[in-house]
Amino acid sequence: MSPMSSDAQQFQEWQEFQQWKQLQQQHSSGDLPHEKENVILTASTVRGSLIGMAQAQVSANLTNADGTGIKAQPISFVVTSTNQEFGRATTDSNGDANLDSGSNISDPQLMASAAFSGYTAVYHGNATYNPAKARGKYIVGLG
Structure with missing residues (x-):
């Protein structure tokens, strides 16, 4: 050597x-x-109306693995089939984010797409939490 x-x-x-x-x-x-924490995101099945202005209250719930709500986090709501965002809401102290889709989906074709394919709640994550998605459904009625 x-x-x-x-x-x-x-x-x-x-x-x-x-x-x-x-x-x-x-x-x-x-x-x-540090390793990011996994979250649980759920989206609801909502009833919507096509009479007058099409509307429905879409909602999502964001919790940590222990089931504790995560507050002050932005949740995007998108039409599942087109991936087009129709609104955002911020979670409250229980981790709930609620949005009146009727005031945000004024395009009849977009509403028809949402009624057919449902919606997806999207959490993009941050320095502490991993991102997550959850699919919700519309049940559309005439009244």
Whole structure:
């Protein structure tokens, strides 16, 4: 073994030690990225009306794995078949997000698509929580 390869090996070991030391410092200071928490998102089956202005109250519920509501999180509501967003709502202290779809779906074709395919509640996640989706259904009546 030549002295050059020994020096190179020592240098590599020193670099690995420095990296290990840096990781230990990050770990002790809490700088390491933490694993995001999984969430449970559910969407309701809602009854809608086609008389007058088409309308329905769509809703979703966002909880952690223990079933505790997660508040102040944005939920997007999209038509399942077209993936077109028709509104957003923010969760309350129980994790509930509610939206009057009638005031947001004024296009008759979009309402027909939503009535046929349902809607999807979408939570995009954040630094703490993983994203989630849940599908809801419309039951459309005439009155």
